[in-house]
Amino acid sequence: MQLFRVAALFTGMALAGGWTATCLAAAESKQARSDIWQDEPRETWRPWWQRDLTDDVIDKIMKGIQKRDPAKAKELTDLRQKDPERFKTQLREQGQPELDQIIRERFEARRQERNTKFVEWLKANYPQEEQALRKLKEADSQLYLTKLDHLMNQYGYIFEADSSSPELGAVLKDDFELKKRASELCKQLRNEKSDAKKQALGAELQEVIARRYDLIVRRKEIAYEQLLKKLDELQKQVRESKDEIVKWRDERTKLENVKQRVKALTDEKAHFKWN
Numbered sequence: 001m002q003l004f005r006v007a008a009l010f011t012g013m014a015l016a017g018g019w020t021a022t023c024l025a026a027a028e029s030k031q032a033r034s035d036i037w038q039d040e041p042r043e044t045w046r047p048w049w050q051r052d053l054t055d056d057v058i059d060k061i062m063k064g065i066q067k068r069d070p071a072k073a074k075e076l077t078d079l080r081q082k083d084p085e086r087f088k089t090q091l092r093e094q095g096q097p098e099l100d101q102i103i104r105e106r107f108e109a110r111r112q113e114r115n116t117k118f119v120e121w122l123k124a125n126y127p128q129e130e131q132a133l134r135k136l137k138e139a140d141s142q143l144y145l146t147k148l149d150h151l152m153n154q155y156g157y158i159f160e161a162d163s164s165s166p167e168l169g170a171v172l173k174d175d176f177e178l179k180k181r182a183s184e185l186c187k188q189l190r191n192e193k194s195d196a197k198k199q200a201l202g203a204e205l206q207e208v209i210a211r212r213y214d215l216i217v218r219r220k221e222i223a224y225e226q227l228l229k230k231l232d233e234l235q236k237q238v239r240e241s242k243d244e245i246v247k248w249r250d251e252r253t254k255l256e257n258v259k260q261r262v263k264a265l266t267d268e269k270a271h272f273k274w275n
Contacts, residue, residue, distance in 0.1 A: 036248055036257055053088055057102060061095035118152060121159050168222045175215045182208045
């Protein structure tokens with residue numbers, strides 16, 4: 001049972017990640033169709049820590065360096081004015097502790113956001129569990145976190161599935177209840193002495209297992225339908241990629257793009273330097 005929960009959880013995450021990757025690929029494909037030079041190797045891209053280095057992040061790192069090494073902070077401040085790109089490289093080297101802290105804070109923020117959404121989902125789907133959890137939060141924060149981890153382990157795979165596919169979430173929720181009922185019936189059967197009651201319990205157990213069977217089949221159908229949607233999207237991208245190649249192979253298009261690229265590379269306009 002635990003193995004299934006873990007597998008279902010990662011499946012939900014993979015599906016969500018898969019759709020995200022598909023959307024990003026589609027966006028990049030559209031961009032490439034408008035400008036062939038955007039399709040150059042990724043190795044030419046700036047590192048992630050430079051692309052995401054906003055002014056707020058830079059200021060936060062600089063404050064940390066200022067506390068640790070005022071002289072180095074002054075040196076970086078001067079370099080920021082003279083050579084912004086070299087400044088970012090130096091900032092990455094000198095501000096590693098601050099960058100690590102920012103990464104930890106972002107991870108913690110995402111974890112807190114996920115926990116908040118999970119508790120909201122729990123309140124909507126399992127209100128008694130959420131109510132007991134809320135009382136623990138008010139009484140004992142450590143017990144609250146322990147209970148939250150337990151509930152996440154118990155219901156997390158349903159929560160993840162429900163976030164990406166409400167129908168799949170509903171199926172898993174129904175299946176969860178049937179599994180609990182099947183476990184209860186098996187326990188009663190083992191302890192029951194009356195043949196008549198055993199027969200009744202056995203009949204109910206068979207009905208529960210049959211309903212679970214139908215839910216498992218439906219779960220597989222949903223997975224199949226999701227695969228078909230992904231396949232349709234991939235086929236669409238294949239067609240668009242083929243059209244793109246035909247477009248770029250046109251000799252006149254090639255000449256025009258080469259001309260524009262040479263112009264862009266050699267057009268050195270004078271830029272006013274404030275510092």
